[in-house]
Amino acid sequence: MTSGTKQREKPNVIVFFTDQQRWDTLGLHGNALDLTPNLDRFAMQNTHVYNGFTCQPLCGPARSSMQTGLYPTVTGCYRNTHPLPSDCTTLASVFNEAGYRTGYIGKWHLAGENPVPADQRGGYRDWLASNTPELTSEPYDAVLWDNDNREVRLPGYRVDALTDAAIHYVDRHKEDAFFLFLSLLEPHQQNRLDDYVAPDGYRERYQSRNVPPDLAALGGSAHQHLGGYYGMVKRIDENFGRLLDALKSLHLLENTIVLFTSDHGCHFKTRNHLYKQSCHESSIRIPMVLGGPGFECGGQLRQLVSLIDLPPTLIDAAGLAVPHHFQGRSLIPLIRREETAWPDDVFIQISGVRTGRAVRSRRWKYSVHAPYQDGEREAGSDYYEEECLYDLETDPYELTNLVGLESHRETADRMRERLLRRMEEAGEALPAVTSASVRPGGQRRVAAQEALQ
Incomplete structure (x- = not known):
């Protein structure tokens, strides 16, 4: 069997996962600052989930659902410091069993320590990550650990550095069927500074511009932080475009499923003393775009879709059997315009503080x-x-x-x-x-x- 035949039989899968990104940062949702031209174009050519929501507006719990297809109350990961149980069926374990090369790059937040022990990596075989990069690195000093728990420092602005690592991974494994999860920290705040640190020169472009009505009315930290936040989103989109360019140049784009989404939104301390952990749209509504085989020209889905629906969707789109115990639903029948019953609401669990x-x-x-x-x-x-x-x-x-x-x-x-x-x-x-x-x-x-x- 040639590598080309293998690639046609098994689509590659990439998850481009951001942290704390509001849905209304996208041009497709009315943002007038042209922050996401690459994502907007990709969405219009593929499938845009207009009503996408997290099932838990907190980093670790949302990520546990993304990896397992289960609510945090089932996995026990209802707060940030609870490691993902090693016996969970995960996205990585499903793709491993199907013969995929599985890799994880970036923020994990599902372990109890740094570096992350091998048995707390969710089954990913190739590893370049930090449990909490907001605590172990800086915007221009990305610090991660590899498979052997050796410290790796990546040059450049952190979004650029992690995207570089993802592009190198795709290039190294272009002859394999791969499942790659790229998890950025941005546009989450840098904890030590309690600030949204954009690349040099980017904050100034967007300061005091396009303030959403909830933030304008309720205050919080939006007027201090929104310029930097928007600058981070702009750089994320530029790197999303770079990754798509790399896939195109390697002749992989047509055979690679790409999901862009986030773990939760950001209300800039308008609803409580934090940035999320509330029921409001600013906390729970997230960008959600799918492209590649099975998603081309899918148009805009208006159904209410939860983060917990994404694991079964990716597995189903790759032609694999979805574990029967997953609690979400695959979007594939909706995209194919098949007659299917779909919930007319979404459920959100809130825990932590x-x-x-x-x-x-x-x-x-x-x-x-x-x-x-x-x-x-x-x-x-x-x-x-x-x-x-x-x-x-x-x-x-x-x-x-x-x-x-x-x-x-x-x-x-x-x-x-x-x-x-x-x-x-x-x-x-x-x-x-x-x-x-x-x-x-x-x-x-x-x-x-x-x-x-």
């Missing part, structure tokens, strides 16, 4: 929180209180919390039913949920049919 749960339908957002629960110690709770209800049709930036209004009681009840159903499907025990204190609704009225949207 706080414990909460949320469900998001096309129109409504409903969330509950456990006021007496230590989110660092427990994955969930048997008791929650209503916290938020938003009408995303009239209030897309979630500036008016409708929870407790008499006019919206039926809507909240319907959304509670959705949430409890979703919690049960995810394997959680059904909790008690206390309704919010009643408030007069004023002139507001919600028609019965609207409550179901």
